[in-house]
Amino acid sequence: MSALPPSAFTHLQCSICGEVHSAALPQTVCTSCGRPLFARYDLGAARRTLTRASLADRPWTMWRYAEVMPVIDRTFVISLGEGMTPLLHAARLGGSLGIPQLYVKDEGQNPTGTFKARGLSAAISKANEYGIGEVGVPTAGNAGSAAAAYAAAAGMTAHVAMPADAPPVVMDEVRTFGAHLSLVDGLISDAGRLIALGVAEQGWLDLSTLKEPFRVEGKKTMGYELWEQFGGELPQVVVYPTGGGTGLIGMWKAFDELEEMGLIGAERPQMIAVQAEGCAPIVRAFDAGAVRAEPWLDAETLAPGIRVPSPFADDLILSAIRASNGVAVSVSDDDILDAMGELAEEEGIDAAPEGAATLAGVRKLVASGVLNPAVSVVLFNTGSGLKHPELRERVRERMD
Ligand SMILES: Cc1ncc(COP(=O)(O)O)c(C=O)c1O
Numbered sequence: 001m002s003a004l005p006p007s008a009f010t011h012l013q014c015s016i017c018g019e020v021h022s023a024a025l026p027q028t029v030c031t032s033c034g035r036p037l038f039a040r041y042d043l044g045a046a047r048r049t050l051t052r053a054s055l056a057d058r059p060w061t062m063w064r065y066a067e068v069m070p071v072i073d074r075t076f077v078i079s080l081g082e083g084m085t086p087l088l089h090a091a092r093l094g095g096s097l098g099i100p101q102l103y104v105k106d107e108g109q110n111p112t113g114t115f116k117a118r119g120l121s122a123a124i125s126k127a128n129e130y131g132i133g134e135v136g137v138p139t140a141g142n143a144g145s146a147a148a149a150y151a152a153a154a155g156m157t158a159h160v161a162m163p164a165d166a167p168p169v170v171m172d173e174v175r176t177f178g179a180h181l182s183l184v185d186g187l188i189s190d191a192g193r194l195i196a197l198g199v200a201e202q203g204w205l206d207l208s209t210l211k212e213p214f215r216v217e218g219k220k221t222m223g224y225e226l227w228e229q230f231g232g233e234l235p236q237v238v239v240y241p242t243g244g245g246t247g248l249i250g251m252w253k254a255f256d257e258l259e260e261m262g263l264i265g266a267e268r269p270q271m272i273a274v275q276a277e278g279c280a281p282i283v284r285a286f287d288a289g290a291v292r293a294e295p296w297l298d299a300e301t302l303a304p305g306i307r308v309p310s311p312f313a314d315d316l317i318l319s320a321i322r323a324s325n326g327v328a329v330s331v332s333d334d335d336i337l338d339a340m341g342e343l344a345e346e347e348g349i350d351a352a353p354e355g356a357a358t359l360a361g362v363r364k365l366v367a368s369g370v371l372n373p374a375v376s377v378v379l380f381n382t383g384s385g386l387k388h389p390e391l392r393e394r395v396r397e398r399m400d
């Protein structure tokens, strides 16, 4: 990767109060207001080299966007080939839904089978540059297996905590990559409390979603890829299964950076957040016109990645949806199972339940007249169906 231009990363800045923080040492959240920090770049410098023409010769991973990635010395980058996932035209499903321009961004083709690879490649690479040896991550499951894989590649020790009812495949992955796995009787929020103890007592680096500034930098590359894959433009609608919201927030940040570099105009896709009926804090807050989301009690859904009862960056998720003129919508577990079957049978796409939720959400929004079917729509299939052998039979039963 030595031929790539340098990173234009300069500092961190609070996403809410705007306070500037140095990135010379690892940071967590804003020391003034406790909210997420964003990486900031000298975009004036970045725009001189980051062009569609220059990208043509670059490596086929998310690290191709070198100017707007936070690792300064590229020898510290830990890459397993994450990013540059296919944008599939879902012509058959689009036909039956009446959306001719329906696409699926298939994030299931990432290392460890989910888009979590992007965030963890960025966070572990930056931790590597800081000389960190031990990291901790609370997870619904998939971020844990990605963290374990990248930590293994970096020669770091990873501590992963997840709910005891997380997918067994993911637990196996974590153990096989050599990470320390703790199972908690509860949800990702309870896993977070366990990891916080290790952070306080053992000095691990906390990789919790958006309490660590660089996972979102990896996730934002989904926005850059959309721009490349749509030939220097953006789709009109982006549909995203929203748990902690890192991907949605990251893409929104990418669009702002692209505009500041003069690579797009002021127009943005409508951002549609899809949640499960059994855990829909963002949908409830969106419908109520609230700026923050109340924690969701007794969260329950078969899609573990969106079983996030109290997303830390709720305000950033809600403001991106509103600024984009988007909406938030919830779907039932049965709708999710049906959508998994449809994606498999109609398109040959083996979707994770979270990814399939986006199809269920779009179906609902088209039926209610909220979504105009004459526009380009990208569904984010955030993971592979291979993570969920336990759902196969239930999906097939409903297909018959
Ligand atoms: C497959 C999958 N989809 C979606 C999500 C939600 O991601 P985000 O935190 O970006 O909202 C997760 C998070 O665990 C996931 O594993």
Ligand SMILES: [Zn+2]
Pocket (backbone or CB within 6 Å): 014, 015, 016, 017, 018, 019, 030, 031, 032, 033, 034, 035
């Ligand atoms: Zn702040």
